Structure formats: structure tokens, C-alpha cells
Amino acid sequence: MGKSITLGAGAKTNPVEFRAVDKHEPDWFYDLRKAGWEFYHDSPLPSRTVHLWRYTDPSMFVVERPEDSKHILPVIPDKSLTGKRKMSDRYSCFGYNQSDRQTVTQMDDKSRGGGVIFKDLYSGLRENPELVSGYLGGLAGYDFGKFEALNLALWNSGYLVYIPDNMILEKPIYLHRQPTGGLSLFRLLVIAGMNSEFTLVDDYSGQDDRGGGLINSVVEIFAGDVSKVRYVNFQRLGNADKISMTVRTKAGRDSEFKAVYAGFGGSSAKINAGTVLAGRGAASKMSGVIFADGKQRMDYHTGHHHVSGDTYSDLDFKVILKDKGKSAYTGLIRIEKEALNCNAYQENRNLMLNPGTKAESIPELEIMTDQVSCTHGATMGPIDQDMIFYLKSRGFTEAEAVMTIVEGFVETTLKNMPEDFSREIREKVAEKLES
Amino acid sequence: MADKKILFSIRDIHVSVEGKEVVKGVSLDMQGGEKHAIMGPNGSGKSSLANALAGHPNYTITSGEAFLDGKNLLEMDATARSLAGLFLAFQYPLAIPGVTVANFLRTAMKAKFGGDEEKLRSFRKELKSRFELLEIDNSFATRYVNDGFSGGEKKRLEILQMAMLKPKVAILDETDSGLDIDALRIVSNGINASATSEDSVLLVTHYQRILNYVKPDKVHVMMDGKIVHSGGPDLARQLEDQGYDWMKPDNAEKVEA
Incomplete structure (x- = not known):
């Protein structure tokens, strides 16, 4: 297809070639990718x-x-x-x-x-x-x-x-x-x-x-x-x-x-x-x-x-x-x-x-x-130490109290999720707490 | 009563908060089955005593002794004190957002009684009957602990916990405050039904009215960090009529003179 271009900031020191994916690549897609390629090379690092x-x-x-x-x-x-x-x-x-x-x-x-x-x-x-x-x-x-x-x-x-x-x-x-x-x-x-x-x-x-x-x-x-x-x-x-x-x-x-x-x-x-x-x-x-x-x-x-x-x-x-x-x-x-x-x-x-x-x-x-x-x-x-004390006064250990409070902290957010994945997130939270 | 042993004993307890002494030597003995009331004006150190006994880290017991059923409470942290049979009903119960009442109670019950299948089944049954006792709607179970609760709902939840956890000694810190007359009756019924003839209840209160429902065996008056007077149930009524002023040490002298 002959689609290739040498470009970009890199051209000053190290010319690089922008290649087509393959011979079936549509023109519009090649152009879009090329524009991205040029922007990536020409744009400065984000401030x-x-x-x-x-x-x-x-x-x-x-x-x-x-x-x-x-x-x-x-x-x-x-x-x-x-x-x-x-x-x-x-x-x-x-x-x-x-x-x-x-x-x-x-x-x-x-x-x-x-x-x-x-x-x-x-x-x-x-x-x-x-x-x-x-x-x-x-x-x-x-x-x-x-x-x-x-x-x-x-x-x-x-x-x-x-x-x-x-x-x-x-x-x-x-x-x-x-x-x-x-x-x-x-x-x-x-x-x-x-x-x-x-x-x-x-x-x-x-x-x-x-x-x-x-x-x-x-x-x-x-x-x-x-x-x-x-x-x-x-x-x-x-x-x-x-x-x-x-x-x-x-x-x-x-x-x-x-x-x-x-x-x-x-x-x-x-x-x-x-x-x-x-x-x-x-x-x-x-x-x-x-x-x-x-x-x-x-x-x-x-x-x-x-x-x-x-x-x-x-x-x-x-x-x-x-x-x-x-x-x-x-x-x-x-x-x-x-x-x-x-x-x-x-x-x-x-x-x-x-x-x-x-x-x-x-x-x-x-x-x-x-x-x-x-x-x-x-x-x-x-x-809040008072929350921990409240739970401890009900027989929770310190670790159980922290776990309970953190689980509650995320629970209100997890309500919006499919059950399978909210469970996985709960487990992930527990895993990180215990590690 | 005379042959009952002392269940709860505190000796010359001193409590400091941020370096300031707020309880200045309180002693108290309660036999199993007894109900005592500690009354006193605001700032007399009643709630500080209650929190310190339950093991709140901000309330330091600087000297004295406290024994529950022969066990030295002061060697234990708040968790161990709870498991040893002490319960504090909070004046201002904390909200634990995202944690349902049912899950909270289940964990607390498991900590105290163990968590096998049979116990879990009886837990549900018992919870249901306690809901009925305290006239609590079933939807309570799925609400988050004290989160968005009215003052009365919070106090009912405290007594529900007392009923479920079956403490040997329950300290009820101003459980009557903020309750209307119907709620006061319901909560008081709950207290009376929860405390067995073996258990002791220490009511910390500003007002006499809860003592119309939960009858105390003894009433203590606390002022400026000390128990200044102890007596029978009549003392509470006297306080209701005459206020606390007459009991202040300097005033008392004047009366005598």
C-alpha cells in the first residue's frame, strides 16, 4: 500500500517509520492512527x-x-x-x-x-x-x-x-x-x-x-x-x-x-x-x-x-x-x-x-x-476512635472493629454493583486490610 | 439478698480526661440482681465514670480497683471487659455507616457466645422476640447501625444489644434522655425484661422519671467527681422535688447550722 511516513520530534535524531497495520487497513483508520502518532510525538509532556x-x-x-x-x-x-x-x-x-x-x-x-x-x-x-x-x-x-x-x-x-x-x-x-x-x-x-x-x-x-x-x-x-x-x-x-x-x-x-x-x-x-x-x-x-x-x-x-x-x-x-x-x-x-x-x-x-x-x-x-x-x-x-470503642465495648477485637468500619465505609458504594463483583471487591478490601 | 455475693465492686476510682481529674474517688458495691442509680447534675462525672469503667481510651483510670465477678477489669481492654460481662449503653450511640444492625449484632453475638449453626438459628429467633419486646420494626435489621436513627431509636437499639448480649453488669448512661413517655416505658420494660435476678444494672441518670419504671435498690448522688450521698429509692424522689443544691457540701453545712 506504500503507507509510510517519517515524522515527528524523533525525526531530528532518530527517524521512525509509521507503518500500516497490513494491506487491508482502511484509509480512514490509517489516517486516524497517523494523526495520533504525530500528536504523540509532537506534543510536550503534560504540564x-x-x-x-x-x-x-x-x-x-x-x-x-x-x-x-x-x-x-x-x-x-x-x-x-x-x-x-x-x-x-x-x-x-x-x-x-x-x-x-x-x-x-x-x-x-x-x-x-x-x-x-x-x-x-x-x-x-x-x-x-x-x-x-x-x-x-x-x-x-x-x-x-x-x-x-x-x-x-x-x-x-x-x-x-x-x-x-x-x-x-x-x-x-x-x-x-x-x-x-x-x-x-x-x-x-x-x-x-x-x-x-x-x-x-x-x-x-x-x-x-x-x-x-x-x-x-x-x-x-x-x-x-x-x-x-x-x-x-x-x-x-x-x-x-x-x-x-x-x-x-x-x-x-x-x-x-x-x-x-x-x-x-x-x-x-x-x-x-x-x-x-x-x-x-x-x-x-x-x-x-x-x-x-x-x-x-x-x-x-x-x-x-x-x-x-x-x-x-x-x-x-x-x-x-x-x-x-x-x-x-x-x-x-x-x-x-x-x-x-x-x-x-x-x-x-x-x-x-x-x-x-x-x-x-x-x-x-x-x-x-x-x-x-x-x-x-x-x-x-x-x-474515629469512638467508633472503634463502641464496637470493642460490644466484644469486637480492635482488628474486627477496623474491618467492620472499613467494610461499612465501602458498602454504601458497593450497593450499585452486580453482586458477583461487589463480593470480589469486599474480598479484595479484606485481603488488603489483613495483609 | 443478704446471702448474695458482690458481683460488681469498684474501689476509690479516680478518672482523668486529658490530665484533668473528673472522678475523684468513687466506691460502689453491687450484688447480683441489684439495680443502683447514680444521679447527679451535669458535669458531676457520672458519664466519665461509666466510660472509664467500659474502657474508653480517653478516660484514664489513674487509681482504684474494679472487679466484675472477681475478675480485675482494669487489667482488660474494652473488648475483654465486654466479654467478661460488662455492658455500657451509650448516652450518644455511634453511627456505623454501611454496617447493618443484623450483621453488627451477629458479630457481637459470635464474639460473646461463639458462632456455630445452631447458635445462629437461635440468634434469628431471639432477635425477632427482642424486636417485639422493644416494639421495633423488622426493617431495623437491615438499616445501618444508628445511621439516621432518631434519638429514641438509638436508645432502643442500645437496650436491644443489652437484651441480646446478656451482660452480668449493665451500665446505662442516660438511656432515658431524649425519650418521650411512650418510648421511656418501652425502653424501661426492655431493661426490666433483660436483666435477670442474677444480673446487676447501674443506671446513670439526671432525672428521676426512669426510676418510676426501673426500680432501684439504691440511689447514689454524685457531685464534683464524688458520691456525696447514698440512700434508698426515696432519695430519688427527694431530688426530684428539691433539686441537687441542698446536697452540695457547703449548703449542707448551712442547713445543719
């Missing part, structure tokens, strides 16, 4: 003076010569299941993805018969180009940010999830992303049809702590009008992994989008989660349960952007810190001038289990109209 990057050094996510990695191009077709991972009847759709090796997708009969499209993203853009080209990069495009641009240029594994109008899936869609060290560039595109209803669990779990990998993930979710989408982002990577992840959702008219972020893994996690309330009457509820121990650093940013009127957003982020764990939480609420009669709530609570932990909580409000109702709040501190 540490802005809130978004104040607490995490962006240089840890820079990939010097990504083109040198031969597995880096998205050439991973849907392979047949080789008995490695089996679809469970707990799920409507099941995806297993070992970063640079293979991507497996399976569906139950109801999903297949109902017209659900669930496949690896590269197959999706070749087989469903009119669908994918309309959405890919629409929320986190080539100029969204340096690391999102890198992802767009070179993602090496991804999923396409399309749920048709009026389709209701009772069982969750479960995606297991398993990075295998080195560099993993994950991408997920979700298109929820009008009046559709489903839960998607996006589970990042590392197998071990050997070496540690660099993970860059971008998720785009288009929640159609009147849809009800629940998204669970479960991050339990290995303790040496570093992850930067961006999730963007566009919520349509009268849609209801619920997102849960459970963050437990990685040595450093930089997560940027945002919902654009694009359609009138859209509602977004975002919650988080984050637990940092050892020397972990969790840096979660959330954003609710009210573009249309009569929209509602609610954010409830719980952070638990132990040992020398650190958390920086920044939460933006932006309400446009035209977006009248919006309600926006934001609350971040930090429980610091011992001295030596560190928590930051920064609310950012950009409200262009006065016809709104908006509240925000943050708390941080140790467990």
Missing part, C-alpha cells in the same frame, strides 16, 4: 502545574520507541478458543485478552440472536467499518492528550461492543484484560443503542509482579438515548504495573449511566474518568472504591461535564489508605451556560488507616450558569 498531572509524573508513561515493539500493531484477530478461558453462564458476553497474544470473544445465544456485535476491535473495524468509523476516537480522539494519542496510534488489542436498540441483557458482559508484561495498549469501544440496558465489567488483572508492565488503556462509551448502562472498571493489576487509563462516556437524552471504579493494583495508577451529559435529562452516577497500601500511588480524576439542561450527576468516591499508600483525587464538575436546571453532586471520602499515608482531594467547579444545584465535599482522616 505538572495543571491539576490533572500535579500528582503523577507523566514521564513514566512515555514510550521511547514504541515502533520497535513488533507486537505493537493491532494485528490480533479473533482466535478460536483454545480451552484457556471458558465462557461462564454468568455472563452474556465474555472476552479474554492477554495483551499481545490473543483476544477471545464469546457470546450467549440471546446476545448473538439479538444482534449484539462483540469482537476484537480490529476485526470490528474491518467487518463493520461504517459502525466503527462513526465512533472510534469520537470521545478520546488523536488530540485528547499525549497518551490517549499514543493509544489511538498503536493500540494492540481491543474490543468492540455494540448493543442494538431496545436490547436488554440481564447477565453482564465480562471483559478480562490480562497484561503480560512489557507494553500493553488496550482499547474498548462500546456503543449502546437507544433504550438498551446492560452491565459491562472491565476487569484488568495482572497475574504476578514479575518485572511489571506499562498499561495504557482508552475506553469510549456511547450511551444512546434512554439507555441504562452500568460500567464496572475493576483494576487489580500486579503491584509492579503502571497504568494510565482514560474512560470517556457520552450519555444521550434521558439515559442513565452508572460507573464504578474499583482500584486496587499497580505501583502507580493514573485514571481519568469522565462523562459528558450530552442529552437532555441524562443522568450519570459515578462511584469509586480505591485502596492503596504498600507504596502504591493512586491518582484518579473524575469529570462530569453538563452540556445539556436537566441533567444530573452524582459522584461518590471512597479511598482507603494504608502503610505508605497515597491517593490524589481530583473531581471536575463543569456546567455549560446553556445547561439549565442541572443537579451535580460530588463527594470524596478518604480513610487513612495509619500515619504515613497521604491523601489529596481537589474539587474543581466550572459552573457557567446560576440556575443549578451543586454540592461537593471531601473528608479525610483516620477512623
